[in-house]
Amino acid sequence: MLQTIEAVNSAVNNFIWGVPAMICIIGVGLYLSIRTRFLQIRKFPYAIKTTIGRVFRKREASDGAMTPFQAVCTALAATVGTGNIAGVAGAIAIGGPGAVFWMWISAALGMCTKFSEVTLAVHFRETNARGELIGGPMYYIKNGLGKNWRWLAALFSLFGVLTVFGTGNATQVNTITTAINSALLNYHLINEDAVSTSNLIIGIIIAILVATVLLGGVKRIGRVTEKLVPFMALIYIVLSLGVILLNLNRVPSVFASIVEGAFSPASVTGGVVGSFFLSMKKGVSRGIFSNEAGLGTGSIAHACADTKKPVKQGFFGIFEVFTDTIVICTLTALVILCSGTPVGYGEAAGAELTISGFTSTYGNWVSIFTAIALCCFAFSTIIGWGLYGARCIEYLLKEKSIKPFMVAYSLVAIIGATADLGLMWSVAETFNGLMAIPNLIALFLLSGTVARLVKQYFETEGKTN
Template structure:
């Protein structure tokens, strides 16, 4: 029975995350880019000034809201996860260095998609019974498309609830446990026999921390995110840049392998990977997985921002994709390719390949620092998806009273994720994650005219 369910889910998953999904996500991104005159390129300097410039302005948000910086940190917390370390490694191993080039292409279009998602989320948001701002795809479908499209909002929220426990929580805790176990075993600090107990302790610790953050409400979620996300991103960027600097002589060849390998993979993989399609597919899908442009989840956090200008907050969407994919994912790729670590092209790979890139350059001690980075990335993802999950459930139940019980249950799932092999659940959660994109992409397509009008009006008013 389980084998049958697994086979059916695999077939559905392959379709959802296969060519149709990529065509739809890229197609909507291209349509929005064309209709806004490639805003993400034309207004990129403005987006950086608006986002990075505002990050260093300290101010308090009004009740029931986050500062714009806290909102983008919470959104980044949900997107900058273990996929930035493990997913990029897998894309390179299966698609060759050229996959990085296609990842950049998907990010370029994804910037405009996420800009549209954030803009619509802020524009069509509403106040909850507790006075908090709530928004996201289910709300811009509800308030922007009218009654006959309400079923799309319900479907989106339902798929979201079915996703959060696996994708947003248990798989991330599994990564934390694996990173801690690997680092401690390598230095002989624990034995294999102690690992089950250690995993339980880690699971309980993560559950307590998650509960403390989420039960503190939107203010505490924003406060933790604005401290954790910049720290972990800067920490990882410094380590990664160090690898590139110490192996600078290899950089020209690496850049050539990324650009030329995008069109001729076999020339840089020893003939193991010769398919242009495979390289393109892995790069594009990695970009989509990484920045979640098209899934709409990040816009839920942005809807909490204390701002009166949806388009201005939308600029954070452009910055978010840039920081997540162009900066962090690219640095992961450079760590692997510049370090000279062996890559078994054609075979599946994950975080161990990225860790090998660091240890090849710095030595074995770097595995400890990589484990710390993985733990930070995974924990931030759990927090971000915890917020998303509560919003999905509140929308479905039409009551804010379900949020706190959800946070408790969500936190306890961390213990299961640390101690059990849940196997099929991860694959099913991944399927529902992909299904979330369908209602969101339909909404973006139907509301693209609204995005164009709002964008034009905003920049005309700005002069």
Template sequence: MIETISKLNSTINGFIWGVPAMIALMGVGVYLSVRMGFLQIRKFRYIMKTTVGRIFKKRDIADGALSPFQAATTALAATVGTGNIAGVAGAISIGGPGSVFWMWVSAILGMCTKFTEVTLAVYYRKKNKHGELVGGPMYYIQNGLSKKWLFLAYLFATFGVLTVFGTGNATQVNTITAAINVALEGYGIVKPGGHEMINLTIGIIVTILVGMVLLGGIKRIGSVTEKLVPFMALIYVVLAFGVVILNISRVPEVLSSIVYGAFNPRAVTGGIIGSFFISMKKGVSRGIFSNEAGLGTGPIAHASADTGKPVKQGFFGIFEVFADTIVICTLTALVILCSGVNIPFGSPAGAELTIGGFIKAYGNGVSIFTAIAMCSFAFSTIIGWGLYGARCIEFLFNEKIIKPFMVVYSLMAIVGATMDLGLLWDISDTFNGLMAIPNLIALFLLANVVVKLTKEYFETEGKEK
């Protein structure tokens, strides 16, 4: 039975994350970019000033809402995760250095996709019975399209609920336990294989922490993410940038291998990886998986922002993709490629390859810092996806189911810490991809709305200045 389910899931997953899906995701990104006049490039300086420039501004926040920055960090909490560490390593080992180039391409197009998602989420959101602002693909499908498309909203919400327990929780906790175990083994505190009680303890602790944050409501989620996300990003960026500085003489060669390898991977990998399409597919798929542009998840957090300007909040979508992929994923790639760590081209690799790059540069002592960074990444993802799951299940049923869902979701951490997650991870990955289908259809159909809102925004801003 399990083998049959595994084969069926593998077939579906191959399609969902295969070439047709990549074409759809990239195609929508190209379409939206053209419709917006490549806003993400044309107005990049203004967008960074509007987003990064507002980070430290204090303001009163309405009840049941987040500040624009808290909404962005909550979305980033779910976005910046193990995909930035393990996903990039996997892309390079299977697709070669050239896959990083295609990751950049998908990010540039994904910026406009996420801008569109966030703008629509804020524009079509509503208040629930608790007075909280709620929104996301299910709401802009429900409120922006005709009734004949309503089934897409329920499909998205259903796939969202099915995804969060695996992608958002169990697999993240598994990463936390792996990171801590590696660090403990490195310091000789525990022996390889003697992790059962430690893993159970970690699962219980994570369950309690996640429950405390999520059951505290939207305000507590925003308060935690606005502190955790900058902290974890700073640790990782400083460590990664240090590796680059220590190997600065190799940077020109590495950048050349990324660009040249994008079109001729065989020349860069010594003939082990010879397919241009594999390099492109791995780069695009890992980029999208990391920044979630087109999947429809991030807008759920942004819909809670205390702002009356949907387009202005949409700029945070562009900032997110830039920070996640152009900055953090690129630094991960440079750590791997500049450090001189052995890359098993043609074989799948994960976080161990990235950690190996840090150890090569700093020595075994760095394992404690990489463990802290990975734990922070994974924990923040659990928090962000907890909010996504709550909003999806609330849409399907009502507000009364939110707290029971939060309890069950928190307890899932124990499962993630103590069990083999092979099939669960694969199934969650499939549902994660399925979320993109109804969302992409909605983005295509509602593009005119965002074009109109964007034009009005810049016209108004011009008059104010």
């Protein structure tokens, strides 16, 4: 049975993440960049100034909404997760160091893609029966493209519900158990025989915590993420910079291997990874897994923001992709490649490879800190994706379906704690690809609306900036 699932998933995955998908993802990002005259580069200083300024502005949101800061923290909670730690490690192991280069390329275009998603989500959002602001790809398809396209909105929501269980939950819990068990084994607090029991206990605890947060509604989600995200990012960035500074002499050769490996993987990996397309595929797919540009999911959180300016909120999309991929994913790659930890090219790898990068530099004592950071990353992702799944199921089956979904979503944590990592990542990657298709079609068709909104924004208050 397991072999059949692996075979089917492999076939679908290879098709979805084949040449057509690469062309669509990069093509739509390039097309949106052209329509907005490369806004993500042209207005990058303005985007950073606007977003950072609003991050430190404290205010309360109206009922049924989040503050813009809470919205970006919820979106970052979902994006800054195991894709940054386990995902990058897996991409390097399977695609070679060159996969990092293709992450950068996908992020450069993805900044404009995510800007467009957030802008459209805020522009076309609605208010539900509970007085909450709701939006995302299904709503900008429904309200932006008209009734003849509602089947596409339903398709996105369906894939969204299926995706959140793997991408947003199971893979994240698997990373948490890996991080905690690595720390416990390093300190000889448990032995190998006790790992399965430890996994089960961790899964049950996470399930209870997730249910507690999600069932508290959108405001509780916002309050948790605005505290958790800055804390976890700071710990991880400080630890990562320490590894790089202690191995500064290796940095030039690591960057050289990333660029060389992007076009000639075999020359860097000793021939184990010899496919240029494999390196590109892993870099782009894991990059999207990490920053979600093209999936449309992050826009669901931003639609909850208490703001009347879609374009201004859209700049948070640029900020998110830059923070997630250009900053944090690059730090992870440098931790692995600068530390000198052995990389088994061609073999599946996850969070343990990143942890090894830290421990080989600092020693085993740091495993407790990396475990905490990894747990925060993963738990915040579970919360963010829980909101996404709730919005998708609400669109499909209305309000009565939300609480049953949240209970089921919480219980998946127990399954994720004991499942196979390799198959889990592969299935999550497949559903990510399926979810992107309806969203990319909508972004292409609504590109004119994005260009018009940008023009209007800078003709008014944005003109002087």
